[in-house]
Amino acid sequence: MRYLMMSMASDYAPDDNLYVEMGKFIEEMTTAGVLLATGGLDPNGIEITSSGDEITVTDGPFAEAKEAVAGFALVEVRSKEEAIELGRRFRRIVGDGKSVIQQVFGP
């Protein structure tokens, strides 16, 4: 089963040590065949809304910075608990903040 882990933006700037630790974690997850895709997101998103026949496109940023998704990881795991355990490891590396994990259906 697959889970998408989305991490919200945090207040503080990441230091070099964080990059090293993250790099190690990502490599470890990739070699183990767990990590399918990962990436960071530009806070300046573009909003596309539809209403009736009308489609409106608006440039971001939008939500509270803390509520905006800053990065994601798509993982393939045996169970929900395994996804949570990976989330724990990730949060331990990045420090204070919030991640949300949701199961992905398909393709």
Place this chain on the structure above:
Amino acid sequence: MDAHRTVDAVWKLESSRIIAGLTRMVHDVGLAEELAQDALVAALERWPESGVPDNPGAWLMAIAKRRAIDHIRRAQRFEEKQEQLVRDQDTQEPEDDDVLRLMFMSCHPVLPTEARVALTLRLLGGLTTAEIARAFLTTEPVVSQRIAAAKQTLAAQHVPFEVPSELDARLNSVLEVVYLIFNEGYSATSGDDLMRPGLCLEARRLGWLLAAAAPRSAEVHGLVALMEIQASREKARTGPSGEPVQLHEQNRGRWDQLLIRRGFTAMLKAREIGGTPGPYVLQAAIAVCHAQARRAEDTDWVQIAALYQALVRLLPTPIVHLNRAVAVGMAHGPASGLELVDALTANRHLQDYHLLPGVRGDLLLKLGRLAEARVEFARAASLTKNVAEQAFLLRRAAAIPARTGPALVESTKDYLETLDAVTRRSYAQTLNRLCSRIGDIPLADLTKDQIEGVFEVSWGKAAARTWNRHRATIRSYLAWAGLDLEPDLPRRAEDTTTPEPLTREQIDEACSQAPLREQALWLLLHESGAAVTAVLALDVEDLDLDDRRATSGVSWRSATARLLPELLGDRTRGPLFLADRKPGPARLPDAADLCPTTGRSRLSYPRAERLFKLATGHTLHQLKPAKHP
């Protein structure tokens, strides 16, 4: 949150490293696993209250190590020799290849296959006995017993915790176990129990674990690539009611591109390492070929057939032979594929192998041999145990129409019947070739691509005149049959310079060396000035020797007239010019082309032409006398 499930998740992530590390310490895989289980029990007791520790893997390892040291100390009091172990454990830190050593142990050739599988899932995948039992549709006691026996065997045989020196050979045994686990999950089409598809993920995880532990082996990366790409098709390989969907009919949009990409990456690693490709790299290369084709018709079958050709030498299993036949059928036509399948049918070990009639049915269907195809599909259905597959095969058998309109062979025969004897002989060459290359397909299925293919292969390099003759034939036939195909077969420019006619002296010179039949033919051609085909078509009963002419209008003069009585002998009917030998039973011509006295057939144009060419270096056309103005 369920603490038990959390512990289980952590355990599955960490157990291989923990058990491998402990095995290094206590030199006994059974004991190592017991100690690790103790740590697991401790976690189950404490984590629900204290919460999951910051680094749960390290926590489990620390507890297990403590138990191991306790155990060694206790044992030491009774056995002097254990001293060594304590020293080992003090000096030896876990090493990177501990997991690899553990894999070699659990897949050791002294163990029977099912024991290797169970032990590997248990020690390296962290599966419980119950999970293994469910996955392999057996009971817990059976699996427990299997694992216990395996551990005993390893201890009794003193199987060492090491990376063996004959790495490649032993690695094969590990790869085999991993792929077996994968296939156990992959071939299960019933989705009632999630544990069986879960085996695929388990096997892929083991593959990745192995690739990290033995990164210099191309075959390991090949296996990883193979499993990733096969797994990428999981959603597309069964239809709505669980029936299998064949590769070429799968919706490629449902293939998982993420897994395909990972497969390609693993394949690149295998290629970087290089060396002669082993069976897993070859199978992965085949999977890559399929994954690269955006549409089924884009598949590079020639490449796949070549890969199977290499694979069948390393892995001559029935399934590889059969897949090769399929690939050859796709690359070089169903007739070539059928030839390989028929060679397999002769093997009595394969007589109950249900995939064989299935594939044979497919090829027969493509060749338009509908009745035979129907029988084969029905036979395949009766041999398979899988209900969904059985229903699928029976539907295929039922879907074959009794006869969809006229078929190619019959239609060409009907056409030839409408022609005169000479034209028929010439046209039959073209049309028979067409039928033998394409097969007896329904006329409605004939495509211009097929016709162009036959022309390219058969006459692409032939002389312009030959090409044009076959071209004219096929165009006449298509027009007669009312087929609006217009194959792209451009008329070729013929060499129009007519060779010089031979002089009477040159002909007499040639005749002086030649047997009677050739002399008569050559002189007749010269004296009559008739077309070669017309002369070869002469029958004995048509000749009027006294009047020196035949009913067809061909006439001759004295030189021919002198030879004819001897050439005829006591023949009264049949072809005038005969071949040297009797035709074989498989090549028997029409009765009109057979001599009732000698049983020989009519001398053919190509043969006559060749004989003249050999004798004189010229063509029969040059026997025609020069036209005097």
